[in-house]
Amino acid sequence: MNVYDIVIVGGGPGGSMAAKTAAELGLKTIFFERGRRPGEKNSSGCGLGPRMWKDFPDLMKELTPEKCPSMRAGSAARCYFINEEGVVAGYVMSRPTESVSYEPAKSWITMNCYRSEFDPWIAEFATNAGAELKSSTLVVSLLKEDGKVCGVVDEHGEKYKAPVVIGADGAISIVAKQSGLRTKWSKDQITLVPQYDFHAPPKKIDDIMGDEALAVWWSATFPASYQVFFNDGFHQGLGNWLIKWDKNPLFYLNRVINLKYYQRLLRILEAKPRELQSHLLPWLQYPYNTHTDGVILIGDAGGFPCPLEAEGIYPAMVTGKIAAEVAADAVTSGDASKNKLSRFDKMWQKTSVGEEFEAGEELYNIWKALPFSPKETMTWFVPMLMEALGGIYDWSQPHTKRVRQIAAHIKSYMPQALPFILKYVFPLVAKIFEDDLDDMMDPQKLMKALPKVMELLPKKKKRRRRS
Ligand SMILES: Cc1cc2nc3c(=O)[nH]c(=O)nc-3n(C[C@H](O)[C@H](O)[C@H](O)COP(=O)(O)OP(=O)(O)OC[C@H]3O[C@@H](n4cnc5c(N)ncnc54)[C@H](O)[C@@H]3O)c2cc1C
Structure with missing residues (x-):
């Protein structure tokens, strides 16, 4: 039996932030990632919000183009409005406005980079702090004693024991299901998001898009579609709640791609499709059932993406950090009961993530x-x-x-x-x-x-x- 202070399932931004924090607090920490390396399974999620630089300045100043070559700052954002005939009836271009109060939010709206670069980058902070990363390893079940969670079992049957397990395993969280915190999301709590990844030469993107790196296509014929530019390519995707899809989501995504305006854009950017990806993303009015005896759910596993725009990386990192702090306190005091871990809710509710959910329903x-x-x-x-x-x-x-x-x-x-x-x-x-x-x-x-x-x-x- 392998014994740890804390076991974290998932090596996404939430899991890595939790692992980094736990290791820095002196906990014997292990985090699991089913991909061969963090980010391999996560092509989703690419725009990083400025709150990350505000709340984690020491960490984020280390994110440089050398570490993350796909980085591109989204200084200007465009909203395209498409009418029922599929014509771009108009657009609005916006930049950070006068009321924006801090740098770097005054300079850009999002910093875009591929998850295949971002996730390994943040995981390295965790391993440098002393956390053990077990990649290429799928966690298949939770270990229980007297009905209470006390560790995990991997796909090879290996057992890992710890007083606290953090579920950082994304939208389809086995930790959430097997701990009894949730059966599965209802269809109005989870979205399916297909997206195309296009390659385009960096010079073409620079010449044509300038410092524009983000666009939302609002339309009468498909659900809002986002476009995010990186150094050498861009994503075009759209999502909707499972309850709302009346056709294959690709039918609607292809409507965007087939707009005459869009086809022109593809031609002048010399863009070539590189990959088609599809992901689930929880999108809730309010995160609920986030902890029980010996278990805390963070990030997508806990339903934390922003209730308006589904920004999920920042909430995953904030909740990951708090979960590790609460776990450290539980380990030190020898009490990992549901009651003790309820501090997790009180703490995230006081953060910028909690404030976002104050009008979550509306x-x-x-x-x-x-x-x-x-x-x-x-x-x-x-x-x-x-x-x-x-x-x-x-x-x-x-x-x-x-x-x-x-x-x-x-x-x-x-x-x-x-x-x-x-x-x-x-x-x-x-x-x-x-x-x-x-x-x-x-x-x-x-x-x-x-x-x-x-x-x-x-x-x-x-x-x-x-x-
Ligand atoms: C198409 C799309 C675009 C998005 N765009 C943005 C964006 O621009 N900005 C933004 O902030 N957010 C965006 N999001 C949301 C964002 O991707 C998520 O909210 C964020 O990744 C959540 O982080 P996480 O660490 O909680 O989970 P994840 O990033 O999902 O990480 C979970 C990790 O756990 C691993 N894992 C899962 N199960 C197991 C298991 N049983 N054993 C071992 N490992 C396991 C997975 O491989 C994965 O690496 C987007 C989402 C989608 C779907």
Whole structure:
């Protein structure tokens, strides 16, 4: 029997962060990876958020193009809007705005790199700290004593005992299932995400995309599709909850690829398809059942990807670090009971990940109803938005008449837009401004403000007519 202080199943960003932290805290640590090396099985997940640099500065300053040649900073992001005819009706380009408060978030939106480089890079910190990495090893079951988890068994029947097991084994977590924390995700908690990986010459990407490295394709004919540029290629993928797929997901992904605009982009970038990948990704309103006696679930295994955009690498690293700290305390005190490990919930709830889930339900609902309901919502949302953003660039009428035309046309979408606003936008706004709402809605303050607002309104003037 192999005896450790902590056993971690999974060598993704969450598992490696947990292993690094545990080893640094002096725990005898082992982490398992079924791939021949970390990242081999993880072609998914590629955009790293600036919060990683804010929260793990010493670690992230070590991520350099020498270590990770595919790195590319996403300084500008583009949203394409595609109408029902498959035409790019418009796009919006954005960069970090004035209100963004810290570097490097002021300089870029995401740092993109391939997981085949990122995962081994972060795992090396764990092994350098003294954690033992057992790669090419599939964990097949949990060891139990008196019904409580006390270790794992690998595919060769080898047993590894430890008071705490961390489930960092991703979307299809055997640790979650065998510990009794979950049977399987329900179909509205898990998404399936196919993506193409294209190669393109780095110079072409530089010349054509400049510092743009991220795009979202919003459409009435497919669920929102993302495009992420690396140094020598890019991903084009789209996901949706299992409950929402009415056809093979590739049918919708190919709709993106077959857009005339997209085909042009492929031609000028001299892009060649390199790989087709498909992954599951949990996408929840709130992570629940994250721990029991001797077990903590982190990252995707615990359902931690962001409820809006499903950013999952940062939450995996944050929860991995906290889980290792809680485990160290449990090992030292000789108490790895569910009650003792409940500190894990209290700790992640206080982090930026916890704050993200404060409006988890509302964020999840609006996202699901908007870009991921193309037929129900995007069919009116795209033309309405384009009318507002692009309608004025039209010389077919005098501008004043054009503005009245646009306003009337936007008004015609109100039977669809208003119920959406009431059902999804108001609850989200109310949640976000929960604390300020009483103050904002104070009738006395509103009455005081009213005359001032009235003064600002334009007075109707008599029209001047030329004689
Ligand atoms: C297509 C796609 C694109 C995404 N894009 C982004 C993005 O741009 N940015 C972002 O932040 N997030 C993104 N995500 C989410 C992100 O990939 C995940 O949230 C993140 O990888 C979670 O990390 P983790 O360590 O919890 O799990 P994983 O990264 O899934 O790692 C789990 C590891 O455990 C190993 N493993 C599993 N079972 C066993 C076992 N029984 N025995 C041994 N080893 C095992 C696996 O091989 C794997 O290496 C994306 C997800 C998908 C599907």
